[in-house]
Amino acid sequence: MRSKQPTSCPLASASEQPRVGYVALAGRPNAGKSTLFNAFLGQRLSIVTAKPQTTRSRILGILTRPQSQIIFLDTPGLLEASYKLHETMAHQIDQAARQADLVLLLFDAARPKDRSALVKHFLEHARVPVLAVLNKIDLVQPTQLDGLQKSIADEFGIASPIPVSALRGDGLGKLLSHLEAQLPCGPKLYPDDMVAEQPERFFAAERIREVAFEHLEDELPYAINIHIEEFRQRPGHKTYIRAIIYVGRESQKGIVIGKKGMRLRSIGRKARAALEELLDEPVYVELWVKVRPDWRDKERDLREFGYL
Ligand SMILES: Nc1nc2c(ncn2[C@@H]2O[C@H](COP(=O)(O)OP(=O)(O)O)[C@@H](O)[C@H]2O)c(=O)[nH]1
Ligand SMILES: [Mg+2]
Known part of the structure; x- marks a missing residue:
C-alpha cells in the first residue's frame, strides 16, 4: 500500500x-x-x-x-x-x-x-x-x-x-x-451549497429501491430495478411520481405484488413516506411491476437503466 x-x-x-x-x-x-x-x-x-x-x-x-x-x-x-x-x-x-x-x-x-x-x-x-x-x-x-x-x-x-x-x-x-491533509490544494470544484450531482429522479429511484429491498427476501432484491417513468412537480398539487419495478422473471412479479396486491401496496406506502422525506413535499406515488427477462445479464437493459 x-x-x-x-x-x-x-x-x-x-x-x-x-x-x-x-x-x-x-x-x-x-x-x-x-x-x-x-x-x-x-x-x-x-x-x-x-x-x-x-x-x-x-x-x-x-x-x-x-x-x-x-x-x-x-x-x-x-x-x-x-x-x-x-x-x-x-x-x-x-x-x-x-x-x-x-x-x-x-x-x-x-x-x-x-x-x-x-x-x-x-x-x-x-x-x-x-x-x-x-x-x-x-x-x-x-x-x-x-x-x-x-x-x-x-x-x-x-x-x-x-x-x-x-x-x-x-x-x-x-x-x-x-x-x-492528504488531498491536493486547489480551487473548489463545486459551489459551496452543492451536495449532490445526480438529479432528484435518481435519488427518488434509489429510495424506492431501498424500500423494496426491505420488503423482499433472498435473491429477489437483487433481481429488481426501479425506473422513474414520470416525475412531475405540479404547483398546488402533490408531486406525481410513477415508477416501474422491473423484475427478471414472471414468477418474481407475483412475489413483488403479493397476495391481493398487499406487498406492492405496502411498498407504495413506505415509498411515499421515503420520497416525502427526500423531497420535503407531499408526493403521490404510483408503482407498477413489469418483467424484463434477465435484465441483469443484458447489456441493452443495463444501458437503458443507467448502469453502463
Ligand atoms: N453496528 C454498526 N453497524 C453499521 C455501522 N456502519 C454500518 N453499519 C450497518 O451495516 C449494514 C451495511 O451498511 P452499508 O452502509 O449499506 O454498507 P455498504 O454495503 O458498505 O455500503 C447496515 O445494516 C448498516 O446499518 C457501524 O459503524 N456499526
Ligand atoms: Mg453501499
Missing part, C-alpha cells in the same frame, strides 16, 4: 488554497461504506440496508468545509461478478478508485477478513494512496480493538486502520482531518 505524507499548500495561506479532492470508498459489501458516506455528508444520500450489494452505481457526494472540499464517491464495493450487472458494479469501483486522489478502504470489525484475497488484490493494484479504516468498532470490546487493528495490519501488510463507527459517528472528525 502506498501512503502519502501530508502535503503543505505551497503558495498561499490555507484560506486561499483549500484542500480539494476525490475520495473513493472501497471495501467489501456491507462494510458500511454508504453509512460512512451519509455520515460525512450529514444526510441520507446513499441508500443503506442490512443486505449486501445495496449500492449499485457510483454515487457522488460533496462535503464543503471552511478549508476543504471533499468529493466522496460511494461505490458498490469489492465483489465477485456473477452477473453482468456485477461486472458493471465492479467496474464502478475501478473507475472511482482511478478517479480518486485517495481511497478509503473499509474493514468491517465484525468480519475483518471477509474475502481477504479480493481485498489484497485490490491493494496490490491500487494506483492511488489507500487509507485503511476499521468500521463498526461499536461491535468490538474496547480491550480487543488494538489487537484487531494489528491483526488487520499484519494480514494485509498495511498501516494500522483508523477506527470509526459510522453508525454512531465515533472517530469521524479525526478521520476527516486525516484524509483532508
Whole structure:
C-alpha cells in the first residue's frame, strides 16, 4: 500500500488554497461504506440496508468545509461478478478508485477478513494512496480493538486502520482531518451549497429501491430495478411520481405484488413516506411491476437503466 505524507499548500495561506479532492470508498459489501458516506455528508444520500450489494452505481457526494472540499464517491464495493450487472458494479469501483486522489478502504470489525484475497488484490493494484479504516468498532470490546487493528495490519501488510463507527459517528472528525491533509490544494470544484450531482429522479429511484429491498427476501432484491417513468412537480398539487419495478422473471412479479396486491401496496406506502422525506413535499406515488427477462445479464437493459 502506498501512503502519502501530508502535503503543505505551497503558495498561499490555507484560506486561499483549500484542500480539494476525490475520495473513493472501497471495501467489501456491507462494510458500511454508504453509512460512512451519509455520515460525512450529514444526510441520507446513499441508500443503506442490512443486505449486501445495496449500492449499485457510483454515487457522488460533496462535503464543503471552511478549508476543504471533499468529493466522496460511494461505490458498490469489492465483489465477485456473477452477473453482468456485477461486472458493471465492479467496474464502478475501478473507475472511482482511478478517479480518486485517495481511497478509503473499509474493514468491517465484525468480519475483518471477509474475502481477504479480493481485498489484497485490490491493494496490490491500487494506483492511488489507500487509507485503511476499521468500521463498526461499536461491535468490538474496547480491550480487543488494538489487537484487531494489528491483526488487520499484519494480514494485509498495511498501516494500522483508523477506527470509526459510522453508525454512531465515533472517530469521524479525526478521520476527516486525516484524509483532508492528504488531498491536493486547489480551487473548489463545486459551489459551496452543492451536495449532490445526480438529479432528484435518481435519488427518488434509489429510495424506492431501498424500500423494496426491505420488503423482499433472498435473491429477489437483487433481481429488481426501479425506473422513474414520470416525475412531475405540479404547483398546488402533490408531486406525481410513477415508477416501474422491473423484475427478471414472471414468477418474481407475483412475489413483488403479493397476495391481493398487499406487498406492492405496502411498498407504495413506505415509498411515499421515503420520497416525502427526500423531497420535503407531499408526493403521490404510483408503482407498477413489469418483467424484463434477465435484465441483469443484458447489456441493452443495463444501458437503458443507467448502469453502463
Ligand atoms: N453496528 C454498526 N453497524 C453499521 C455501522 N456502519 C454500518 N453499519 C450497518 O451495516 C449494514 C451495511 O451498511 P452499508 O452502509 O449499506 O454498507 P455498504 O454495503 O458498505 O455500503 C447496515 O445494516 C448498516 O446499518 C457501524 O459503524 N456499526
Ligand atoms: Mg453501499
